[in-house]
Amino acid sequence: MTITKNCIVTLDYHINDTEGNLLHEEEESLVYLHGNYGHIFPTVEKALEGKSVGESFTITLSADKAFGEYDPSLVISEALSELPVEVSVGMELDGYFEEDSDDVIIYTVTEINGDHATMDGNHPLAGMDLVFEGTVLDIHEATPEEIKEVLEFHQSH
Template identity: 75%
Template sequence: MSVTKNCIVTIDYRILDAEGNLLHEEDEPLTYLHGNYGQIFKAVEEALEGKEVDHTFTVKLSSNEAFGQYDPELIVTEALSELPAEVSVGMEVDGYFDEDSDDVIIYTVTAIEGDHATLDGNHPL
């Protein structure tokens, strides 16, 4: 059976950087509904179209096709008094864009110095 629109597809995947270093690998396979429903990256879904069971292949994505370009404006400094009491480096906290309080952004705490923390809203990959 080949992958076509409205098939339920299960894939194992790894994310590597441009030099081939492993950045991310899930313990469990990913299952999604195939057919441009926005559940996986469009370029990956396009590459899966027509593939058969047990097919192995590589897809190279630009940052725009994957998690987006790095944006230095997504680095912010917040007073610790504005963050959860148990905040620590590596912790993720929810934040909001000033212009749209319905649009949640996940920040990773990258540093704590004195009474301020540095938060990075860029996707870690």
């Protein structure tokens, strides 16, 4: 069986930078519904189309196709007294765009200086070209119930 629309695909993968340094490795396999449902990067999905169980893949994504270019305007400084909890460097906090309260942004505290914290709303891998490497572990045709379940799960998260 090969990867086609409406297959549930299980991948073992890791992400490197273009120099081959490991950036991210999942301990658990990635399971997704194939077919342009927006669950994985479109470029990765396109490259996986037609692959079989046991096949490996190496897919390079430029920053704009992965987690976006680094946006310096997403780096903010907040008074510690304005923050809901005692913060430490490396901590992640949810924030909102003032003009759109539905759009949650995750800020990582990058520095604490006196009574202010510097927080970065960029994804940790923003601005980087990435190389996805892995192996196809399993493919099966999704039942209508599975498709419904997956779509409902992604809408609620």
